[in-house]
Amino acid sequence: MKLISHPTQGAIKIAANALKDGYLVSFPTETVYGLGADATNEKAVGKIYVAKGRPKNHPVIVHISSINKLEDWARDIPAYAKKLGSAYWPGPMTLILKRNASAQDFITGGQESVGLRVPNQKVALSLTREFEKLGGFGIAAPSANRFGSVSPTTAQAVEEELGKFLGSEDLILDDGQCKIGVESSIIDCTQVNPVVLRPGAITKEMIEQITNLKVLLKADENKVRAPGLLDNHYAPKAKVILGLAAKPGEGFIALDQIPTPVGSIRLASPASIEEYAKGLYQALRMGDQLGLSQIYVVEPEGNGLAIAIRDRLTKASSGKRG
Numbered sequence: 001m002k003l004i005s006h007p008t009q010g011a012i013k014i015a016a017n018a019l020k021d022g023y024l025v026s027f028p029t030e031t032v033y034g035l036g037a038d039a040t041n042e043k044a045v046g047k048i049y050v051a052k053g054r055p056k057n058h059p060v061i062v063h064i065s066s067i068n069k070l071e072d073w074a075r076d077i078p079a080y081a082k083k084l085g086s087a088y089w090p091g092p093m094t095l096i097l098k099r100n101a102s103a104q105d106f107i108t109g110g111q112e113s114v115g116l117r118v119p120n121q122k123v124a125l126s127l128t129r130e131f132e133k134l135g136g137f138g139i140a141a142p143s144a145n146r147f148g149s150v151s152p153t154t155a156q157a158v159e160e161e162l163g164k165f166l167g168s169e170d171l172i173l174d175d176g177q178c179k180i181g182v183e184s185s186i187i188d189c190t191q192v193n194p195v196v197l198r199p200g201a202i203t204k205e206m207i208e209q210i211t212n213l214k215v216l217l218k219a220d221e222n223k224v225r226a227p228g229l230l231d232n233h234y235a236p237k238a239k240v241i242l243g244l245a246a247k248p249g250e251g252f253i254a255l256d257q258i259p260t261p262v263g264s265i266r267l268a269s270p271a272s273i274e275e276y277a278k279g280l281y282q283a284l285r286m287g288d289q290l291g292l293s294q295i296y297v298v299e300p301e302g303n304g305l306a307i308a309i310r311d312r313l314t315k316a317s318s319g320k321r322g
Ligand code: TXA
Pocket: 029, 031, 032, 033, 034, 035, 058, 059, 060, 061, 094, 096, 108, 111, 113, 114, 115, 117, 119, 141, 142, 143, 144, 182, 183, 184, 186, 197, 224, 225, 226, 227, 228, 229
């Protein structure tokens, strides 16, 4: 595995060629780092599953360079999905659409739908474009972490997570810390109304505003498989507990106006919801690096990104409060 810092256009071309040759390339997006492979190459996509230790029947998102490439992967695209793509792409939003023949079972986990996203990050976008210039269709990329673990928001975190599971020709493109820090909103667009399967920076209100449709939340809809919905996902090794009751020597994460319980180890003091999202996964990783057994986290209140943060924290803690 080779890590390339602040990749030049030349380095991005080399990475696109590596994808075309069937190797893995981890790349930054505005949400979290992805672990990419040629989405039409079954063997290459198979390497993602091995590196992540992920069960085979879980679908992966395909990253494309623009909304104009939607028809390469999807069919019967509803007008509201096109409106969403026009409004929020490139951006932190994944659309689930009916698949066409390009989206094979090894991408969709055997489902009749495919997840598509245009990332809003210069290295990621440039990689999708260079890959398409080589005749590539799209880059399959889940978050670049071991299955069930915390998504990486820096290249160093990718290296820690996956370094020993990557091959000598695989690459990590390092372009610093991800701007948003929690994974994209996933919107199921295979029904009459959009359904939010995973909350993110593109909120229910933002979707309603563009589509003029009633937007449902995933609780209303459980037919579609998504590993992010399993209990104990997005979790560090330390036990995550929701609440304030950190004892001496235990980790603590909360907004900056909340004081640190006596003797506990403050892992993050974000001043805003945006900072909270951006730094959360790094803070959880830091807890593991310090060998902490328990991390108490005070959830942020409110709408917007706070909903996404609470969603990930509920999963990281399996809902345990203390
Ligand atoms: O922000 C993100 O979305 C990041 C960056 C790298 O783009 N990617 C990401 O991928 O979080 P992943 O695989 O860790 O999470 C994607 C989620 C999974 O829970 C997967 O099951 C769901 O999207 N998904 C993908 N295709 C799907 C489909 N056809 N139907 C339902 N869920 C799907």
